[in-house]
Amino acid sequence: MMHTILLCGGSGQRLWPLSGSIRSKMFLQLLPAPGGDTESMIGRVCRQLSQAGLDKSLLLVAHQEQVALTQRYTGSNYPVIGEPCKRGTFTAAAFGALHLLATGKAQPEDIICIAPADMYADDDFFRQFHRFEALLPDSGAELLLLGTKPAYPSEQYGYIVPAQEDDGGYAPVLSFAEKPDKVKALELMQEKALWNCGVFAARLGFLLEHLERLGLPVEFAALTALYPELPVRSFDKEVAERNTKAVVVRHEGEWSDLGSWDTLTARLPSQVIGVGGLWGECGDSHLINELEVPLHVIGVSGIVAIAGPEGILIADKKDANTIKDILAENSVTEPRYGETGWGSYTVLDRESDGSRLVLTAMLTLLPGHSIPEMTCDHCTKSWMIASGHGEVRVDGCAAEAAAGGIYTIARGQRHTVSAWSAMKLIEVQIGEAGDNQRRQNR
Template sequence: MHTILLCGGSGQRLWPLSGPVRSKMFLKLLPAPGGGTESMIERVCRQLENSSLSPSALFVAHEDQTSLVRRYTGNRYEVLGEPHKRGTFTAAALAAVYLYASRKAKPEDTICVAPADMYADDGFFQCFHQFTDILSASQAELVLLGTRPAHPSDQYGYILPEKPGGNTAYSPVLSFEEKPDSSKAGELIRSGALWNCGVFAFRLGFMLSHLEQMGLPAEPAAFTALYPGFPVRSFDKEIAERTRKAAVLRHEGEWRDLGSWDTLTARLQQTVTGPGGIWGNSGNTHIVNDLKLPMIVIGVPDIVAVGSPDGILIAGKQEANAIKDIVHPPSAEAGYGETAWGHYMVLDRTGNEGEVVLTVKLFLLPGHEMPEMPCLHSGKHWVILSGHGEVVLNGLAQAARSGDSFTVNGGDLHGIRAFAAMELLEIRRDDRTEEVAVYSS
């Protein structure tokens, strides 16, 4: 079996901590087994390894985030880049044709598609090992993973199975319902419906046949070349709801989509993350603060208070999802971003008479580097705040320690290597009225 992990999402529901530059799966907030915290993607990688699924795992991410995925997964997995975000079906199809063309998978092999940012117990991943047998025994084209609903939610899809019978671990699927209102969700639950966990298993040949019917190529380069013209297609709509014969495997343990502040804060170890405190009648309130300034909540229950360089959110937990309908700043103006070499924080933007001056604080991980590249701005100035490494300027390497400064002119080739963890200030000037993105991932 081959496991495809999809790293998608726009990062809207967990704003301001997540966004187009930093997806929710990279947020290091969840309690880790040995103490400290871990991100969703780190948790999933650990569970893949514990379930003996690591050797077959392939991650799919937008090409701007492939290096970031490699960093968070410890370079232990293959990562496939998408040129554009075109939905879960398109991402799964790209991975399928890649596995087929590279001869890593045969048409009769089982393919499992799952989100990379799910939250579940270890038993959830053990269920994956049953997919091949269920596909054979049920003669289904598609096997899904479902779990018992905790409440009538309008945030999840539902799978309505036939009444279970006999000794089989699976049930044939009668129908699907995508994010019904709470009233309809209650009716579905009373009828025995399951939450759709977004995990799908099928034979590779099934996907190849579907692509052939759509007139799409089964060769990665040709398929990728068509990406700009693809509409956004979800796997549920394109495959699951059109499949003639599907089966569902019930997972009885824990599963949650931590895609809202309400569900995410319920999994945190403490009510206050970062500088700040909660006092008075403030039951079920959480602070998640990525800023250095303290955030104080007094006498306000059932809210989430979130601070980051991209903004501040104060919202009732049940209403916080409305943030996805609010227009956010474009990613080029993000105040925080993660990269393959570390992360950065925008401290100040000043614009006058067509010139933009940007002040950024950069944090480089030990043993990482910003590769040499031409300066795309009018110029920039680096001041090393802490740590040590070397700056490479037009091919000449120079030692870089706390207190050192370097001037980079427009067009200069420049890069930096961190021998130990480094912090530096970058002050860049740009004559263009439209500045480029702060840093790519």
């Protein structure tokens, strides 16, 4: 039997200002979907896995703070488990595999297929997964990878150098090259190298043996308890590049990693998303605006103009990835926007006089959702309902909530709000300066 583990971690900054530590790129609802609507990266991949008949054995691994958000964007149709910390793709894969073993859903002889959530591929790409269960024993390999023919000499992807493919539809792996420069990428393409799609398949027993060689526990609870002490390990470097019995299957169709503005905008249904426009000669430029104020670009080609609550980015497409280095060199401010299982929040203002902090935020609740009941011991709150209809509950006392209603929550009082229809409310927190209570901890 084969099980698919979809890795949903990561909070990369290459798609800033729309992605960051709270909202990962896989949740950006930008890709064209069947029927003319849009969908997120993770929604698209899960839909394709289901269409390929792989949904019954699918497990999603996300960071524990994004479990509810992952369920929201996948319709709660698949099991999701949360990592205690982000420790790389190898650790996440092991976490998922040991969960399957501990719950009795998988046995050591079963095949585990590991795949990332942030990719864009055609439907045939996922149908290839069905071949893995037979190809692993037929090839005598310990590890199977999926690669695709490079469309151009990319410096952003890893490469797999295969030997000559045999009649079984696979080839032994000779070597790997991680994100080479353009000259080396051209050489690799001449050697018939493939882009590494980040998809791996192996017996569960093989992964257990690898954990034991590293001196790591093979029990789910023990690995979970050890998580904060573990180093970051990637599956490529920890397993694939060290294995001498690996084979690669070639995918001839469409595939790309949507990890840059250049690759993502190539998949968008429109050059302009949001309020604003492109005017004059703006060939190959894209504008995405999440703000309510208009953004206009006039007579500039080949750029991205991206605006959101976290900031504004104007960049030549080929240079846009530099934002990751810029953000790393500059102090990171508190996130201004985030999404949760119940909706989203935007920080409107932060004011501090040295002893007191006043934080004002707009909360948007989805219909039928509630903010988890909580107690704030370090601040008082006021809620003003801006729109929608629902219920506010404070210390067990419920009150119907409608536009214009104002509610005050004292320190130590338990409180929650439930949305019967879509709701917006302004929240004002007043607490001590330096207090670490942050919206994203909800």
